Amino acid sequence: MSASERTDATVPTDAAPQEHPTTDAAPAPFTMLGDASAMACEGDACLIPGSPLPDPAT
Amino acid sequence: MSLHDAHIACPWCYIGKRHLEAGLAALGDDAPDVEIEYHSFELSPDTPLDFEGSTTEYLSKAKGLPLERVEQMLDHVTGVAAHAGLDYHFETVAHVKTLKGHELLHLAKAHGVQLEMKERLLKAYFTEGGRVNRIEELVGWAEELGIDAAEARDALESGRYADDVQADIAQARAYGIQGVPFFVFEGKYGVSGAQPAEVFSQVLAQVDGEREGAAA
Numbered sequence: 054m055s056a057s058e059r060t061d062a063t064v065p066t067d068a069a070p071q072e073h074p075t076t077d078a079a080p081a082p083f084t085m086l087g088d089a090s091a092m093a094c095e096g097d098a099c100l101i102p103g104s105p106l107p108d109p110a111t
Numbered sequence: 112m113s114l115h116d117a118h119i120a121c122p123w124c125y126i127g128k129r130h131l132e133a134g135l136a137a138l139g140d141d142a143p144d145v146e147i148e149y150h151s152f153e154l155s156p157d158t159p160l161d162f163e164g165s166t167t168e169y170l171s172k173a174k175g176l177p178l179e180r181v182e183q184m185l186d187h188v189t190g191v192a193a194h195a196g197l198d199y200h201f202e203t204v205a206h207v208k209t210l211k212g213h214e215l216l217h218l219a220k221a222h223g224v225q226l227e228m229k230e231r232l233l234k235a236y237f238t239e240g241g242r243v244n245r246i247e248e249l250v251g252w253a254e255e256l257g258i259d260a261a262e263a264r265d266a267l268e269s270g271r272y273a274d275d276v277q278a279d280i281a282q283a284r285a286y287g288i289q290g291v292p293f294f295v296f297e298g299k300y301g302v303s304g305a306q307p308a309e310v311f312s313q314v315l316a317q318v319d320g321e322r323e324g325a326a327a
Contacts, residue, residue: 082286083301086314091304092191094121095290096155 118152118291119209119216119243122188122199125233127292127305129195134311143319148220149229151213151279152291161244162206169206192237203240210276212236212243215253217272218263224256231255297322 118124135142162169170181185201192199212232219228231252235241242248246267253263266272283293294302294311296318302310 082298083295084299085301085303086317087302087304087306087310089303091306091310092123092126093290093292093304094118094123094154
């Protein structure tokens with residue numbers, strides 16, 4: 054499961070960071086904060102998490 | 112407050128680093144004292160030791176994508192980096208294995224200059240076309256930060272910190288971390304990805320508030 058699939062929760066910029074529940078893919082020791090769909094690198098797919106073939110327009 | 116993050120050859124890590132710095136700066140006088148420690152993470156163990164072609168060519172081959180499509184994707188990342196004040200040049204990036212660079216980060220940590228070395232390696236990789244696997248180049252960056260060249264060369268050639276790098280990678284795997292950047296705050300909260308600066312501000316303020324509350 055990719056990072057983008059952990060949750061689709063987003064964090065409004067004027068609100069406190071949301072906690073989102075961990076899943077089987079999320080690091081168990083940590084309470085996750087922030088936007089779970091933020092850009093990250095997994096393997097050699099370093100554009101949009103969970104997709105090695107992102108739309109460059111996004 | 113302590114936090115952790117990782118990797119040299121991940122474009123979102125450099126961008127995330129800038130966003131974290133901006134988020135911290137935005138707190139102004141309310142910014143907490145933050146102690147940052149970088150831990151190693153190997154994104155793609157099958158990366159060749161020293162690929163001679165361009166990143167575009169490597170990704171095109173590895174992903175089976177047309178060169179034009181890869182160029183479009185890298186242009187997109189370059190644009191996001193520019194918004195963060197970073198000057199990416201994928202046309203000169205040397206797609207190489209980064210483990211030796213991580214060993215240098217551990218040496219730099221022993222000398223109290225890990226943050227400076229992290230910045231130096233990221234700039235070398237994404238902006239200057241540096242080869243972060245070549246001992247000669249790594250020794251040069253060590254010297255820039257005041258580390259004795261002979262010591263750096265000996266540490267890198269002997270693999271003095273290789274076990275530390277592998278221990279970091281194993282710990283990340285044990286934590287279930289699949290991608291980077293990944294920030295750990297106070298060993299309790301995790302933040303994944305190149306979050307906007309305002310998210311880092313919010314997280315830092317929240318964690319600092321909880322820390323102060325617990326101390327009161």
